[in-house]
Amino acid sequence: MNHDSYSDTYIKGILDEVKTVAMIGASANTVRPSYFVLKYLLSKGYDVWPINPGQAGKDILGQTVYASLDDVPDVPDMIDIFRNSEAAGQIVEQVLQSGKLPKVIWMQLTVRHDEAAKRAEAAGIKVVMDRCPKIEYGRLSGEIGWAGVNSKTISARRPTLKSGFQHRGLTGKSES
Amino acid sequence: MSENIPGFSTLAIHAGAAPDPSTGARATPIYQTTSFVFDDVDHAASLFGLQAFGNIYTRITNPTTAVLEERVAALEGGTAALATASGHSAQLLCFHTLMQPGDNIVAANKLYGGSINQLNHSFKSFGWSVKWADPDDLNTFEAAIDENTKAIFIESLANPGGIVMDIEAISALAKAKGIPLVVDNTMATPYLCRPIEHGADIVLHSLTKFMGGHGNSMGGIIVDGGSFDWSAGGRYPLLSEPRPEYQGIVLHETFGNFAFAIACRVLGLRDLGPAISPFNSFMILTGIETLPLRMQRHSDNAKKVALHLSGHSKVNWVSYAALPEDKHHALQQKYMPKGAGAVFTFGVEGGYDAGVALVSKCELFSHLANIGDTRSLIIHPASTTHRQLTDDQKTAAGAGPDVVRISVGLEEVDDIIADLDQALSD
Known part of the structure; x- marks a missing residue:
């Protein structure tokens, strides 16, 4: 897998397939990116399980916060990592040793660990690094264009609407 | 991607x-x-x-x-x-x-x-x-x-x-x-x-x-x-x-x-x-939506007009980077090889009065202070946009008494050239 660039169909396939997300490093601080992404993914219908030892037992946006991956209700479809690259490598190692494998491991903007990615992929896990699922969802739904951002997609098809105003779903093809 | x-x-x-x-x-x-x-x-x-x-x-x-x-x-x-x-x-x-x-x-x-x-x-x-x-x-x-x-x-x-x-x-x-x-x-x-x-x-x-x-x-x-x-x-x-x-x-x-x-x-x-x-x-x-078509035609027309004016007896100089002898031609070839755009300046024989006469005699060119229209546009900076400056300041700003600026439009290039020719004639 080339981790310098990802096809839109690869990313869309992941965002379509995933229903549950364990978010490591979720923040209760409402101006932190890890709070923004949690809130956005919840609004798009994902079940998100915040993980933050300092907030364990409390709620963020109505979701119970867990101390670690061992405590979440089930094996998540995706683990989303808001930690630095070195910590991300350790997290991947722990996940592989635990045997409870997610379908996807996603590392946030600036987070990248190629060795860990290789090991995860060898275990059949899809990996995305140095990307943000909120930005990718915004790109592939067209919502990000409302902020003047270059989505790098063009389409003559109807955008997908969700309930309420200004609320879109994913459009375009996905890799199965 | x-x-x-x-x-x-x-x-x-x-x-x-x-x-x-x-x-x-x-x-x-x-x-x-x-x-x-x-x-x-x-x-x-x-x-x-x-x-x-x-x-x-x-x-x-x-x-x-x-x-x-x-x-x-x-x-x-x-x-x-x-x-x-x-x-x-x-x-x-x-x-x-x-x-x-x-x-x-x-x-x-x-x-x-x-x-x-x-x-x-x-x-x-x-x-x-x-x-x-x-x-x-x-x-x-x-x-x-x-x-x-x-x-x-x-x-x-x-x-x-x-x-x-x-x-x-x-x-x-x-x-x-x-x-x-x-x-x-x-x-x-x-x-x-x-x-x-x-x-x-x-x-x-x-x-x-x-x-x-x-x-x-x-x-x-x-x-x-x-x-x-x-x-x-x-x-x-x-x-x-x-x-x-x-x-x-x-x-x-x-x-x-x-x-x-x-x-x-x-x-x-x-x-x-x-x-x-x-x-x-x-x-x-x-x-x-038509930018690629328009910009190519603007540049092609402008180059033809610039070439024509460089051989005109009433024109002393033309400053347009698409001309091979122009000082900026090498940089134009590197950074904008498809063309040098629609706008350039030239110097009319006879200075200030000849510049004023040229803009007042144009029929197709519009005398106004803009660039980048479908229409061909002309201005004599020394008598308009730069008139409050001293002669030395005008020259330093590239707006000396003989300088005329045109923005070449998308009309038939023969009509554009004909209008300049009649306006430059005595």
Whole structure:
């Protein structure tokens, strides 16, 4: 897998397939990116399980916060990592040793660990690094264009609407 | 990245514009509304807190204008863009985001006269100063940069003299000093030149000119190249420091490689207010769909007119970079090989009076102060835009008594040449 660039169909396939997300490093601080992404993914219908030892037992946006991956209700479809690259490598190692494998491991903007990615992929896990699922969802739904951002997609098809105003779903093809 | 990266002409028509999901309208609708209804209080809070994508109020974002912004960002190869009421307000918001009182801009001394005024005079009230450098001597840029310099500002193709900037060399200077290179690309448009590919960090436009292209709507835009590290050195606090305007958000950390465009929007446009009308966004978008065709024809016509005038007995000199003997021809071949644009200057035999006579005798050319219309335009700067200057100042500004500027339109080139010939005749 080339981790310098990802096809839109690869990313869309992941965002379509995933229903549950364990978010490591979720923040209760409402101006932190890890709070923004949690809130956005919840609004798009994902079940998100915040993980933050300092907030364990409390709620963020109505979701119970867990101390670690061992405590979440089930094996998540995706683990989303808001930690630095070195910590991300350790997290991947722990996940592989635990045997409870997610379908996807996603590392946030600036987070990248190629060795860990290789090991995860060898275990059949899809990996995305140095990307943000909120930005990718915004790109592939067209919502990000409302902020003047270059989505790098063009389409003559109807955008997908969700309930309420200004609320879109994913459009375009996905890799199965 | 997409499997197939669309070509320029495809992006000029499609980038940013999907069919309207409610009505099926294929052209981009004109969302002529001031405001947008919230689903509920939580949705409103998400929008005000920048946590969700979406529109609140047309001073900040508008769906018609958003298509224009994404379109131009795609054409320039940038990460995001912010449209404004005019090219001048794009400059204001760009520098407002970069500068603090006491800071300075190092700018090429060959700029549109209106920009020279803005930098020299209006910006003084903000405590910003300008230090001028000579694009024909790059050492003057390096010498002018000091610890308070926050940007270098140039035009890719300078108005009106047809001067082509060595963007890569100036970008290397900017990178060595850790400051962004801001390039106005109005005269060239991304069809002829894409400054971000040559190292520009921010691109500005007056969309009023060739992008809209029909002389009917004012607009400007800021394109974020996505390449500059705003957090290194902490010299750009609007991007790298917690912002009290948004409860302590750090814009660079939150918005990554499109943080500059977001900062210009949520700290600049929101508070200073020069929003473009959605109607103007629609008009300019419609113009951009034919940009590749128009810009090629403008350049081809202009080159034919320039060649004709260089052999004319009443014309002493022609300054147009597409002419092989021109001083900037090598740079034109490097940075804008498809053409040198529509605008150039020439010197008429007989000086001031001959210049006045020429503009008054034209029948097809319109005598006015604009460029980048479908129509051919002409102006004699010494008797109009530069008349308040002394003769020495006029000459230094490239507006000596014999100088005439034309913006060659899209009419039949034989008709354009015939009009100049009859107007130059005794």
